Amino acid sequence: MMRLRRVLPVAILLALVLLAGWLLCPQGKASVPRGASTVSDASLRDPALIARGAALAAAGDCAACHTEQGGVPYAGGRLLPTPFGAIATSNLTPDRTTGLGDWSFEDFWQALHAGIGRQREPLYPAFPYTSYTRLMRDDALAIYVYLQSLPPVHRANVPNELAFPYSVRRLLVAWRALYFREGTYQPDAKRTATWNRGAYLVQGLAHCNECHAPRNARGAVVPERFLAGGEIPAQHWYAPDLGMQANGGLAGWSAQDLVDLLRTGQSARGAAFGPMADVVRQSTQHMSDADLRAMADYLGTLPARPVPAAAPDLPDADHLVQKGAEVYRQRCSDCHGADGRGVSGVYPPLDGNASVVEPTGINAIRVVLLGGFAPSTAANPRPYSMPPYAQQLDDAEVAAVVSYIRRAWSNHAGAVGPQDVGRYRHTPED
C-alpha cells in the first residue's frame, strides 16, 4: 500500500508528460527544401504531366474550396463554415510568400497524404486529407506539377475563425489518433480493374464520403455509415445516401442514370442542385466517361440498406399532407406531373427522388424556397429551372407541400412542420 502511494504519483506524472509530449511534439517529417526534392525541373515543365494534373485537380474539385467567390481559381480565401467556426482555405498558386511557391513535392505529399503542413503542424480536416490519403503518389505528383504551373497569385491567407478550444491546433493530434487512418488505396484483387478504379476515385480523389456520410459531434465521419448520406454540417443541405441497392438513396438508378447526373447535371432520376450542382459544374462533368462509369460501377456494389424505421410523424401530418396536395396541384404539377414523375431530361421526378425522401426534409424545403437552375454544363448548357417560392408561399404552405411530396406516390418519408421551414428560410444560400 505504501509502495503504491509512492509509485502512483510518479506514474501519473509520467503519463502526463508522455501525453503532453505526444500532443506537443511536431508531427510528421521536417519540410524538404525545393532544391533537395526528388522531383526534377523537367517534370515541372512536362506538358503531359501538367495536363494530367489539371484533370486530376478537377476530379478532386480542389478549386471549389480553394477559390473565394469572384476570386482567382486556386488562390484560396473562401471561408468554409463548420460547426466549430469558419476555416479559411489556402492559396494553392505558386506564389512564394503566400502560396505553394516554396513547397517541395515532399511537402505537398505530406499535406495530402498525412494531413501535415509545412511547419509540421496537423491540418484541420476540413481539408479532406482523410480521403486524399488514398491517392497514389503519381497522381499527387501530377496535381502538384499542375498547381506549380499556374500563374502565381499574391493573396495572403486569411486566418481561421474557429471558436476555442477548436482554435488550439494541437488538439488535432488527439482527433487524428481517433479518426484518421493514413494509407493509399489498396486494390481489391477479387474485383475488376473498373471497380477498383471507381473505388479509388470515390474513396480518394472525389472524396464523396466527406459530404455523403453523417458526422459525429467531433466532426468526424461515422465509419459504419460510409456513403449512407448525411447532413452537411453548417451548410444546411442533406447529401443523400449513395447506395444503389435495396433501400439505398439511389435504389432504382441505373449506372447510366448516375453517369448522366455527373456528366450533365441531371438524369431521368433526379437533378443536381445546391452544393452538388457546383460539384457537377466544376468537377464531374470534366471527368472521362470511363471514370464516371467506374464510379457508378463501384457505387452499384455498396451494400443494400436496412429498411428505415418509421419515424414518429407530426401529430397534424395528415392535415398537412391534405393541404399540401392542393398546393401541389396549383404550383407544382404542371412541371413535375400529377404522378410526380417529372419530364425526362427537363424536370426531375419527385416520386422516389432521394432528395425528396431524405430523412431531414431539408433539401425539399430549401429547393421549394430557393428554386433555381440545374447547372450549366457542356452537355446541358441552357438548363431549365424552377421558380423560387420563398415570396409566394408562407411557412405553413411550404411545410404542407413538402409533407405531401414526401408521402405521395411511392414515397414514405415523414412530414415537416412550419417551424422546420422557418429555420431554413433565412439560412445562407451557400
Place this chain on the structure above:
Amino acid sequence: MPRLTRARTTCLVRCLLVFALLSMSPAFADTPVAASSAAAPAVPDTLQQRMAACVACHGAHGEGSPGSGFFPRLAGKPAGYLVRQLADFQSGLRKYAPMEYTVRGLSPDYLREIAGYFAAQQVPYARSPLPAWPAQTLERGEQLVAQGDASRGIPACSRCHGSQLTGVQPDIPGLVGLPYDYISAQLGAWRTHTRATVAPDCMAEVAGRLSESDITAVAAWLSSHELPADMHAQPAGSVQPPLHCGVLSGNGAGT
C-alpha cells in the same frame, strides 16, 4: 487488296447502320424534349420556359413587380448592363443572396442569352404610388440630377445616364421609370458596399459623395419625374462620362 476492300465495305455498312440508329434517336426527332410521363404535357423549348426561376419574380417580359417595386423591372434595360449585373451577382460584387444562388451555376453564354431576352422586351412602364414630397426635396433632387454638385464632386446624372435619363447603350441603365424604393435602396447599397462592380467603380464614388438627404432627394425627383415619350436607351457613344468607369472600358459583355 480484296481484304482492304472488304474492310472498307464493312466499315461503310457500319457507318450507315450507326447513322440509321442515330436518326431514330430522340435527339434527331422534331420535338427536342422527350416526355417520359404520359401525364405531363410536352415542355415548350423556349427561353422563357427555361428561365422560370427568373420570370417568377421579374415577370414573363421582365416587367418586374410594379405594385411593390420589390423586384426590379428588367425589360428594355441595356443588355451589357444586365449581363454585368448577373456577372456581379456571380462574383459577389453585388450582393443579394437569392440572386447569387440563382445565377451561380450558369455559363457566361447563357447569362448573355438571358440578358439579351430581357433587354429586347418592350412593355409599358407602370408608375408606382408615390408619397407627397416637400417641394424643397424635389428642388434639391432636380438640382443634383440636372447639374450635380460641383463643390462635392458630384456630376449631374445626365452626364452618364443620357440627356433624357433613359440610359445609354450598351452599359448604362436608365434612371426614370424606377420606383423610389429601388433607387434609394441601390444608392444606399453602394454606400454600404453591398452593391459594387468592377473597378474603378465610379458609381460607388458618386454614391459615397451623396448625403442621406441627397439620396432621398434624387430618388424622389427621379421616381416622380414625368416619363419621356421615348424610353429607349440612347445610342452608344452619345455621352462623354466625366469619370473613368470600369464597366465602360469594354463592350460590357460580361468579360
